[in-house]
Amino acid sequence: MSKKRALVTGAGGFIGHHLVKYLVKKDYWVHGVDIKAPEYEASAADKFTVCDLRLAENCRAVIGGVDEVYHLAADMGGIGYISGSHAEISINNTLINAHMIHAAREAKIPRFLFSSSACVYPMYLQHEPDVTPLKEEDAFPAEPEEGYGLEKLFMEKLCQYFHEDYGIETRSVRFHNVYGPLGTYDGGREKAPAAICRKVAGVKDGDTIEIWGDGKQTRSFMYIDDCVEGIYRIMQSDHAAPLNLGTDELVSVDQLVDIVAGVAGKTVVKTHDVSKPQGVRGRNSDNSRLRSVLGWEPKTLLRDGLVSTYAWIEACVSQDAERGAPPATPAIAAE
Numbered sequence: 001m002s003k004k005r006a007l008v009t010g011a012g013g014f015i016g017h018h019l020v021k022y023l024v025k026k027d028y029w030v031h032g033v034d035i036k037a038p039e040y041e042a043s044a045a046d047k048f049t050v051c052d053l054r055l056a057e058n059c060r061a062v063i064g065g066v067d068e069v070y071h072l073a074a075d076m077g078g079i080g081y082i083s084g085s086h087a088e089i090s091i092n093n094t095l096i097n098a099h100m101i102h103a104a105r106e107a108k109i110p111r112f113l114f115s116s117s118a119c120v121y122p123m124y125l126q127h128e129p130d131v132t133p134l135k136e137e138d139a140f141p142a143e144p145e146e147g148y149g150l151e152k153l154f155m156e157k158l159c160q161y162f163h164e165d166y167g168i169e170t171r172s173v174r175f176h177n178v179y180g181p182l183g184t185y186d187g188g189r190e191k192a193p194a195a196i197c198r199k200v201a202g203v204k205d206g207d208t209i210e211i212w213g214d215g216k217q218t219r220s221f222m223y224i225d226d227c228v229e230g231i232y233r234i235m236q237s238d239h240a241a242p243l244n245l246g247t248d249e250l251v252s253v254d255q256l257v258d259i260v261a262g263v264a265g266k267t268v269v270k271t272h273d274v275s276k277p278q279g280v281r282g283r284n285s286d287n288s289r290l291r292s293v294l295g296w297e298p299k300t301l302l303r304d305g306l307v308s309t310y311a312w313i314e315a316c317v318s319q320d321a322e323r324g325a326p327p328a329t330p331a332i333a334a335e
Contacts (some may be wrong), residue, residue: 003029007063009053009100010072011045012036014183015115015175015227019070020045022228033062034073040182054095059103068235069104071097072115076148077189079212082119083277086147093148097155105166113171113235114159116242118283119149120174129218129252131282136174136242136289145280156242163240171234176246176285180224180305181312186320192253193221193306196260197313200268202321208269213278215254215270220284222246223305226298230290239293246285247298253278259303263310 006023010016011032021044023030032045035052051058053073063069075092076082082089097114104112121134122143144153159170179193186198199209222230222245230245251259254270261268287297 003027004068005029005031005066006068006070007031007033007066008045008070008072009033009062009096010074010115011043011048012038012050013072014180015178015224015231016070016072017041017043017182018180018224019072019228019231022232023070026232031062031066038182039184053100054092056099056103059096059099060106063100063103063107063109066109068111068113069100069109070113070115070231070235071100073100074115077184078191078195079277079279081189082145082148083279089147090151093151094154097151097158101155101158101162101168101170105162105168109168111169111171111235112159112162113173113231114155115231116152116156116172116174117149118174118176118244118246118285119145120153120156120242121149121283123280126280126283129216129282131218131250131284133248133284133286134244135286136244139242160240170240171237172242173231173234173245174242175222175227176244176283177219177221178224178227179221180227180309183224185313185316192219192256193260193309194313196257197306197310198317200257200260200264200266201310201314201317203266203268205266206269208271209257210271210273211253211257212273212276213253214272214274215257216252217278217280218250218252218282218284219256220247220250221256221302221305222298223300223302223309226300230294230296230298233294233296237293243290243293244285244287245290245298246287247300247302248285248287249302250282250284251302256302260306260310263303263306264314
C-alpha cells in the first residue's frame, strides 16, 4: 500500500514543523510549505517549498497530489503583535486562506484542516479571570478579537460553506495557547510561555522581570506534542464543525511565571506594566465536545511541559549570550 500524502502549510513555523515530524513518523509522505524554512532545525518533510501563499498561483502549484491538507500558514504572533497589526494580519491571512481552500477545491483534495484560534470567541464572555470555559457554540453571537480573531472566524465559515456546497471534508481546530520547544522565544512574536522562559533564563536568582498587564489575566496552555496529536485525530474524525483543542488547566500569568521560576530553580520579582496590551481577562477551553468526538483530550500538565520547554529556551539564551546577541524585549503578555 502506498503512503498517504499530506501537505502542511506553515511548515516553517512552530506547530507546522512539529506536525511534519509527527506525520512522517506516521509513515506519511509530507510536503511542507512556508514563506521561510524552519528556524531551529531542518524540516523532516520529504519535500519543502519556500513560497508566498498569499499568491493564488503558489497555492495551486503546491497543492496537487496529496490526500490531506493541514493548513496552518498564518501571519500571527503574541498579543503585542496581533493587537497592533490588524490590517496587515487580516489581509495577509484572508488572502492565504481563501486562495488555499479554493485551490483545494480545484484539485479535488478530499480532506482540508484549518488551524483556527480561541481568539474567535466573543470578548463579552472573557471579562473575568475566573472565566467560564468556552464551548464551541459560544462563538456566536460574534465579537471576536479584532483582526486575527475576526479573520479566523470568517475562515471557519468558509470551511463550512465549502463542506456544504462542494463536499470537501473540512475541519476547523481552535487552538488554545500552544507552547513547547522549537518555538519563537524572542523578537516580539513569541507567546507568553516562551517569553517567560526566556526572561527567567536571562536573569539571576532574585532579579526582576516585567510583565504586561497586572498578571491576573488567565489562560490555559497546551503542550506541542498534545497539539499535533490532536490535529491528527481531528483530521481523521468525522466531525466537520469547529472543535476546541486545548487544556482546561487555567492559570494566571503570574502563576505561569511562578511555575517557570520553579522549573528553573530561581526566585524572581515580578513588576507589571498595565499600560501595555494584555488581551482578554480570562480564556479557558471547554473540552466536553472534544472528549465526546475523539474519546481523547490533551494530557500534559503545564509544569511537565514547561520542563522541556524551559530547558530548550535556556540553552538558546545561553547560546545567544555567547554570540553576543542583543537582549530581547523584556515584556511578557498572553494572547
